Amino acid sequence: MSSADxxxxxxxxxxxxxxxxxxxxxxxxxxxxxxxxAFMLLLASLVLISLRLLGLAFRHxxxxxxxxxxxxxxxxxxxxxxxxxxxxxxASPKLYFHNSAFALKMLLLLAAVFVQLTLVRKxxxxxxxxxxxTRASVSIALLLWFGVAFAGRIIGFI
Amino acid sequence: MSAILALAEKIEQTPIGAAIAExxxxxxxxxxxxxxxLAVSVGLIFxxxxxxxxxxxxxxxxxDILRQLRPFVLAGFMAVFVSGGLLFWAEAATVLASPAFPFxxxxxxxxxxxxxxxxxxxxxxxxxxGPGDVLPRAAxxxxxxxxxxxSLVIIFGxxxxxxxxxx
Numbered sequence: 001m002s003s004a005d006x007x008x009x010x011x012x013x014x015x016x017x018x019x020x021x022x023x024x025x026x027x028x029x030x031x032x033x034x035x036x037x038a039f040m041l042l043l044a045s046l047v048l049i050s051l052r053l054l055g056l057a058f059r060h061x062x063x064x065x066x067x068x069x070x071x072x073x074x075x076x077x078x079x080x081x082x083x084x085x086x087x088x089x090x091a092s093p094k095l096y097f098h099n100s101a102f103a104l105k106m107l108l109l110l111a112a113v114f115v116q117l118t119l120v121r122k123x124x125x126x127x128x129x130x131x132x133x134t135r136a137s138v139s140i141a142l143l144l145w146f147g148v149a150f151a152g153r154i155i156g157f158i
Numbered sequence: 159m160s161a162i163l164a165l166a167e168k169i170e171q172t173p174i175g176a177a178i179a180e181x182x183x184x185x186x187x188x189x190x191x192x193x194x195x196l197a198v199s200v201g202l203i204f205x206x207x208x209x210x211x212x213x214x215x216x217x218x219x220x221x222d223i224l225r226q227l228r229p230f231v232l233a234g235f236m237a238v239f240v241s242g243g244l245l246f247w248a249e250a251a252t253v254l255a256s257p258a259f260p261f262x263x264x265x266x267x268x269x270x271x272x273x274x275x276x277x278x279x280x281x282x283x284x285x286x287x288g289p290g291d292v293l294p295r296a297a298x299x300x301x302x303x304x305x306x307x308x309s310l311v312i313i314f315g316x317x318x319x320x321x322x323x324x325x
Binding site for chain 2: 025026028029032033036037039040041043044045047048051057058060061065066069070072073146149150152153154157
Protein backbone atom coordinates (compact mmCIF):
# COMPACT_ATOMS: atom_id res chain seq x y z
CA MET A 1 0.00 0.00 0.00
CA SER A 2 1.43 3.40 -0.97
CA SER A 3 1.83 6.14 1.61
CA ALA A 4 -0.96 8.16 -0.05
CA ASP A 5 -3.33 5.24 0.34
CA UNK A 6 -2.43 4.75 3.99
CA UNK A 7 -3.12 8.42 4.66
CA UNK A 8 -6.45 8.12 2.84
CA UNK A 9 -7.34 5.03 4.86
CA UNK A 10 -6.51 6.87 8.08
CA UNK A 11 -8.74 9.76 7.00
CA UNK A 12 -11.58 7.45 6.11
CA UNK A 13 -11.41 5.56 9.40
CA UNK A 14 -10.98 8.74 11.48
CA UNK A 15 -13.81 9.59 13.84
CA UNK A 16 -14.98 12.49 11.65
CA UNK A 17 -14.72 10.55 8.38
CA UNK A 18 -16.59 7.66 9.93
CA UNK A 19 -19.27 9.92 11.39
CA UNK A 20 -20.05 11.51 8.01
CA UNK A 21 -19.90 8.38 5.88
CA UNK A 22 -22.06 6.38 8.29
CA UNK A 23 -24.60 9.18 8.76
CA UNK A 24 -27.91 9.45 6.95
CA UNK A 25 -27.46 10.00 3.20
CA UNK A 26 -29.22 13.35 3.49
CA UNK A 27 -26.24 14.63 5.53
CA UNK A 28 -24.12 14.12 2.42
CA UNK A 29 -26.81 15.86 0.35
CA UNK A 30 -26.79 18.76 2.84
CA UNK A 31 -23.01 19.13 2.46
CA UNK A 32 -23.42 19.18 -1.33
CA UNK A 33 -26.10 21.88 -1.08
CA UNK A 34 -23.83 24.07 1.08
CA UNK A 35 -21.00 23.40 -1.40
CA UNK A 36 -23.13 24.42 -4.42
CA UNK A 37 -24.68 27.54 -2.86
CA ALA A 38 -21.31 28.74 -1.52
CA PHE A 39 -19.73 28.13 -4.92
CA MET A 40 -22.49 30.16 -6.59
CA LEU A 41 -21.78 33.10 -4.26
CA LEU A 42 -18.06 32.75 -4.98
CA LEU A 43 -18.45 32.55 -8.75
CA ALA A 44 -21.07 35.32 -8.99
CA SER A 45 -18.86 37.68 -6.96
CA LEU A 46 -15.90 36.86 -9.19
CA VAL A 47 -18.07 37.53 -12.25
CA LEU A 48 -19.14 40.85 -10.71
CA ILE A 49 -15.55 42.05 -10.17
CA SER A 50 -14.53 40.74 -13.60
CA LEU A 51 -17.35 42.67 -15.32
CA ARG A 52 -16.16 45.84 -13.60
CA LEU A 53 -12.50 45.23 -14.51
CA LEU A 54 -13.43 44.46 -18.12
CA GLY A 55 -15.59 47.59 -18.28
CA LEU A 56 -18.71 45.57 -19.12
CA ALA A 57 -20.64 46.86 -16.09
CA PHE A 58 -20.38 49.53 -13.35
CA ARG A 59 -18.01 51.61 -15.46
CA HIS A 60 -19.11 54.74 -13.62
CA UNK A 61 -18.68 53.24 -10.17
CA UNK A 62 -15.35 53.49 -8.35
CA UNK A 63 -13.78 50.02 -8.32
CA UNK A 64 -13.70 50.03 -4.52
CA UNK A 65 -17.50 50.36 -4.27
CA UNK A 66 -17.89 47.10 -6.13
CA UNK A 67 -14.73 45.28 -5.11
CA UNK A 68 -14.88 45.63 -1.33
CA UNK A 69 -18.12 43.74 -0.71
CA UNK A 70 -17.50 41.37 -3.62
CA UNK A 71 -14.17 40.40 -2.03
CA UNK A 72 -15.95 39.68 1.25
CA UNK A 73 -18.40 37.40 -0.56
CA UNK A 74 -15.52 35.69 -2.39
CA UNK A 75 -13.76 34.83 0.88
CA UNK A 76 -17.03 33.71 2.47
CA UNK A 77 -17.83 31.54 -0.54
CA UNK A 78 -14.31 30.12 -0.68
CA UNK A 79 -14.29 29.31 3.04
CA UNK A 80 -17.68 27.57 2.91
CA UNK A 81 -16.78 25.56 -0.22
CA UNK A 82 -13.47 24.45 1.28
CA UNK A 83 -15.07 23.43 4.59
CA UNK A 84 -18.00 21.54 2.99
CA UNK A 85 -15.70 20.08 0.33
CA UNK A 86 -13.19 18.85 2.91
CA UNK A 87 -15.94 17.17 4.91
CA UNK A 88 -17.16 15.42 1.74
CA UNK A 89 -13.58 14.36 0.96
CA UNK A 90 -12.94 12.99 4.47
CA ALA A 91 -16.06 10.82 4.23
CA SER A 92 -14.79 8.96 1.13
CA PRO A 93 -11.20 10.05 0.41
CA LYS A 94 -10.27 7.10 -1.80
CA LEU A 95 -13.25 7.68 -4.08
CA TYR A 96 -12.19 11.28 -4.72
CA PHE A 97 -8.40 10.84 -4.70
CA HIS A 98 -8.43 8.31 -7.54
CA ASN A 99 -11.02 10.23 -9.59
CA SER A 100 -9.45 12.01 -12.58
CA ALA A 101 -12.10 14.76 -12.63
CA PHE A 102 -11.33 15.49 -8.96
CA ALA A 103 -7.59 15.74 -9.70
CA LEU A 104 -8.35 18.08 -12.61
CA LYS A 105 -10.64 20.16 -10.38
CA MET A 106 -7.89 20.61 -7.77
CA LEU A 107 -5.34 21.59 -10.44
CA LEU A 108 -7.76 24.11 -11.97
CA LEU A 109 -8.56 25.46 -8.49
CA LEU A 110 -4.87 26.03 -7.72
CA ALA A 111 -4.37 27.70 -11.11
CA ALA A 112 -7.49 29.87 -10.67
CA VAL A 113 -6.45 31.06 -7.20
CA PHE A 114 -2.92 31.72 -8.46
CA VAL A 115 -4.04 33.77 -11.49
CA GLN A 116 -6.61 35.63 -9.37
CA LEU A 117 -4.06 36.58 -6.68
CA THR A 118 -1.29 37.54 -9.11
CA LEU A 119 -2.49 38.78 -12.52
CA VAL A 120 -6.03 39.92 -11.66
CA ARG A 121 -4.90 41.54 -8.41
CA LYS A 122 -2.25 43.43 -10.39
CA UNK A 123 -4.94 44.70 -12.78
CA UNK A 124 -7.19 45.75 -9.89
CA UNK A 125 -4.39 47.61 -8.12
CA UNK A 126 -3.01 49.56 -11.07
CA UNK A 127 -4.52 52.93 -11.94
CA UNK A 128 -4.14 52.58 -15.72
CA UNK A 129 -3.94 48.85 -16.49
CA UNK A 130 -3.03 47.83 -20.02
CA UNK A 131 -6.25 46.90 -21.88
CA UNK A 132 -4.95 43.67 -23.40
CA UNK A 133 -3.32 42.56 -20.14
CA THR A 134 -6.59 43.29 -18.29
CA ARG A 135 -8.72 41.36 -20.75
CA ALA A 136 -6.34 38.41 -20.87
CA SER A 137 -5.86 38.05 -17.09
CA VAL A 138 -9.53 38.46 -16.20
CA SER A 139 -10.69 36.07 -18.94
CA ILE A 140 -8.11 33.41 -18.04
CA ALA A 141 -9.08 33.60 -14.37
CA LEU A 142 -12.82 33.36 -15.13
CA LEU A 143 -12.30 30.45 -17.52
CA LEU A 144 -10.28 28.62 -14.87
CA TRP A 145 -13.05 29.18 -12.29
CA PHE A 146 -15.67 27.92 -14.75
CA GLY A 147 -13.38 24.94 -15.32
CA VAL A 148 -13.38 24.23 -11.58
CA ALA A 149 -17.19 24.12 -11.64
CA PHE A 150 -17.20 21.94 -14.73
CA ALA A 151 -14.68 19.41 -13.45
CA GLY A 152 -16.45 19.35 -10.08
CA ARG A 153 -19.80 18.55 -11.66
CA ILE A 154 -18.24 15.72 -13.66
CA ILE A 155 -16.70 13.92 -10.64
CA GLY A 156 -19.91 11.96 -10.13
CA PHE A 157 -19.95 10.67 -13.70
CA ILE A 158 -16.49 9.05 -13.61
CA MET B 159 -49.88 10.26 -12.61
CA SER B 160 -49.43 7.13 -14.71
CA ALA B 161 -50.41 9.09 -17.83
CA ILE B 162 -47.74 11.67 -17.03
CA LEU B 163 -45.14 8.94 -16.48
CA ALA B 164 -46.10 7.29 -19.76
CA LEU B 165 -45.64 10.61 -21.54
CA ALA B 166 -42.29 11.12 -19.76
CA GLU B 167 -41.11 7.72 -20.96
CA LYS B 168 -42.09 8.65 -24.50
CA ILE B 169 -40.08 11.89 -24.20
CA GLU B 170 -37.03 9.93 -22.99
CA GLN B 171 -37.30 7.51 -25.89
CA THR B 172 -37.32 10.18 -28.61
CA PRO B 173 -34.07 10.13 -30.64
CA ILE B 174 -32.66 13.28 -28.99
CA GLY B 175 -33.56 12.15 -25.47
CA ALA B 176 -32.00 8.75 -26.02
CA ALA B 177 -28.91 10.24 -27.69
CA ILE B 178 -28.19 12.51 -24.69
CA ALA B 179 -28.82 9.77 -22.15
CA GLU B 180 -26.59 7.28 -23.95
CA UNK B 181 -23.73 9.62 -24.83
CA UNK B 182 -20.75 9.29 -22.53
CA UNK B 183 -19.94 12.99 -22.79
CA UNK B 184 -23.17 14.86 -23.59
CA UNK B 185 -24.90 14.29 -20.25
CA UNK B 186 -22.02 15.38 -17.94
CA UNK B 187 -21.22 18.36 -20.19
CA UNK B 188 -24.85 19.55 -20.12
CA UNK B 189 -24.83 19.14 -16.31
CA UNK B 190 -21.71 21.33 -16.20
CA UNK B 191 -23.35 24.03 -18.32
CA UNK B 192 -26.44 23.86 -16.06
CA UNK B 193 -24.28 24.49 -12.96
CA UNK B 194 -22.28 27.37 -14.48
CA UNK B 195 -25.43 29.03 -15.86
CA LEU B 196 -26.97 28.69 -12.41
CA ALA B 197 -23.95 30.26 -10.71
CA VAL B 198 -24.10 33.25 -13.06
CA SER B 199 -27.89 33.80 -13.09
CA VAL B 200 -29.01 32.86 -9.59
CA GLY B 201 -25.62 33.85 -8.14
CA LEU B 202 -26.00 37.41 -9.48
CA ILE B 203 -29.64 37.41 -8.29
CA PHE B 204 -28.37 36.53 -4.77
CA UNK B 205 -26.05 39.54 -5.00
CA UNK B 206 -28.97 41.74 -6.11
CA UNK B 207 -31.08 40.41 -3.22
CA UNK B 208 -28.34 41.21 -0.69
CA UNK B 209 -28.26 44.76 -2.11
CA UNK B 210 -32.06 45.08 -1.83
CA UNK B 211 -32.00 43.87 1.76
CA UNK B 212 -29.26 46.43 2.40
CA UNK B 213 -26.55 44.02 3.52
CA UNK B 214 -23.98 44.59 0.74
CA UNK B 215 -23.01 47.05 -2.03
CA UNK B 216 -24.81 49.93 -0.33
CA UNK B 217 -22.59 52.45 -2.16
CA UNK B 218 -23.88 51.27 -5.54
CA UNK B 219 -27.30 52.73 -6.49
CA UNK B 220 -30.00 50.02 -6.72
CA UNK B 221 -30.98 50.92 -10.28
CA ASP B 222 -27.35 50.53 -11.39
CA ILE B 223 -27.19 47.02 -9.94
CA LEU B 224 -30.51 46.06 -11.55
CA ARG B 225 -29.78 47.53 -14.97
CA GLN B 226 -26.14 46.51 -15.32
CA LEU B 227 -26.53 42.93 -14.13
CA ARG B 228 -29.75 42.22 -16.05
CA PRO B 229 -28.14 41.11 -19.38
CA PHE B 230 -25.82 38.70 -17.56
CA VAL B 231 -28.58 37.30 -15.37
CA LEU B 232 -30.71 36.71 -18.48
CA ALA B 233 -27.79 35.14 -20.39
CA GLY B 234 -27.18 32.80 -17.46
CA PHE B 235 -30.87 31.86 -17.39
CA MET B 236 -30.79 31.07 -21.11
CA ALA B 237 -27.98 28.57 -20.44
CA VAL B 238 -29.88 27.14 -17.45
CA PHE B 239 -33.17 26.71 -19.31
CA VAL B 240 -31.67 25.19 -22.44
CA SER B 241 -29.43 22.78 -20.49
CA GLY B 242 -32.23 21.99 -18.02
CA GLY B 243 -34.61 21.26 -20.90
CA LEU B 244 -32.09 18.89 -22.49
CA LEU B 245 -31.49 17.11 -19.15
CA PHE B 246 -35.25 16.67 -18.73
CA TRP B 247 -35.50 15.35 -22.28
CA ALA B 248 -32.94 12.66 -21.46
CA GLU B 249 -34.38 11.51 -18.12
CA ALA B 250 -37.93 12.79 -17.83
CA ALA B 251 -39.35 9.67 -16.16
CA THR B 252 -36.49 9.34 -13.63
CA VAL B 253 -36.75 13.00 -12.66
CA LEU B 254 -40.55 13.00 -12.41
CA ALA B 255 -40.43 10.00 -10.10
CA SER B 256 -38.65 12.19 -7.52
CA PRO B 257 -40.81 14.39 -5.26
CA ALA B 258 -37.99 16.95 -5.23
CA PHE B 259 -38.57 17.77 -8.90
CA PRO B 260 -42.15 19.16 -8.73
CA PHE B 261 -41.19 21.12 -5.61
CA UNK B 262 -38.28 22.62 -7.54
CA UNK B 263 -40.61 23.61 -10.40
CA UNK B 264 -43.16 25.17 -8.02
CA UNK B 265 -40.45 27.25 -6.31
CA UNK B 266 -39.11 28.37 -9.72
CA UNK B 267 -42.64 29.57 -10.55
CA UNK B 268 -42.91 31.44 -7.21
CA UNK B 269 -39.45 32.98 -7.64
CA UNK B 270 -40.34 34.01 -11.19
CA UNK B 271 -43.59 35.68 -10.06
CA UNK B 272 -41.72 37.47 -7.29
CA UNK B 273 -39.09 38.73 -9.77
CA UNK B 274 -41.77 39.87 -12.24
CA UNK B 275 -43.73 41.75 -9.55
CA UNK B 276 -40.50 43.36 -8.37
CA UNK B 277 -39.43 44.43 -11.88
CA UNK B 278 -42.86 45.68 -13.01
CA UNK B 279 -44.16 47.25 -9.82
CA UNK B 280 -41.68 47.72 -6.97
CA UNK B 281 -38.61 48.74 -9.00
CA UNK B 282 -40.63 51.42 -10.81
CA UNK B 283 -41.77 53.21 -7.67
CA UNK B 284 -40.51 56.77 -7.17
CA UNK B 285 -38.78 55.84 -3.89
CA UNK B 286 -36.69 53.23 -5.77
CA UNK B 287 -35.00 55.71 -8.12
CA GLY B 288 -32.57 57.40 -5.71
CA PRO B 289 -29.15 56.23 -4.49
CA GLY B 290 -30.98 53.73 -2.31
CA ASP B 291 -29.45 54.47 1.07
CA VAL B 292 -32.86 53.74 2.57
CA LEU B 293 -34.94 51.30 0.55
CA PRO B 294 -38.70 50.83 0.96
CA ARG B 295 -39.90 47.84 2.94
CA ALA B 296 -41.38 46.28 -0.21
CA ALA B 297 -37.91 46.09 -1.81
CA UNK B 298 -36.43 44.42 1.27
CA UNK B 299 -39.30 41.94 1.34
CA UNK B 300 -38.95 41.11 -2.36
CA UNK B 301 -35.18 40.65 -1.92
CA UNK B 302 -35.66 38.35 1.08
CA UNK B 303 -38.36 36.35 -0.71
CA UNK B 304 -36.09 35.96 -3.74
CA UNK B 305 -33.19 34.78 -1.56
CA UNK B 306 -35.36 32.17 0.17
CA UNK B 307 -37.18 30.97 -2.97
CA UNK B 308 -34.06 30.57 -5.13
CA SER B 309 -32.31 28.78 -2.25
CA LEU B 310 -35.24 26.35 -2.12
CA VAL B 311 -34.91 25.82 -5.89
CA ILE B 312 -31.23 24.89 -5.45
CA ILE B 313 -31.94 22.68 -2.43
CA PHE B 314 -34.70 20.70 -4.15
CA GLY B 315 -32.72 20.51 -7.37
CA UNK B 316 -29.79 18.91 -5.57
CA UNK B 317 -32.16 16.58 -3.70
CA UNK B 318 -33.62 15.05 -6.90
CA UNK B 319 -31.20 12.06 -6.92
CA UNK B 320 -31.37 11.74 -3.12
CA UNK B 321 -35.18 11.50 -2.94
CA UNK B 322 -35.72 9.16 -5.89
CA UNK B 323 -39.32 8.03 -5.09
CA UNK B 324 -42.48 9.49 -3.64
CA UNK B 325 -43.08 6.78 -1.04
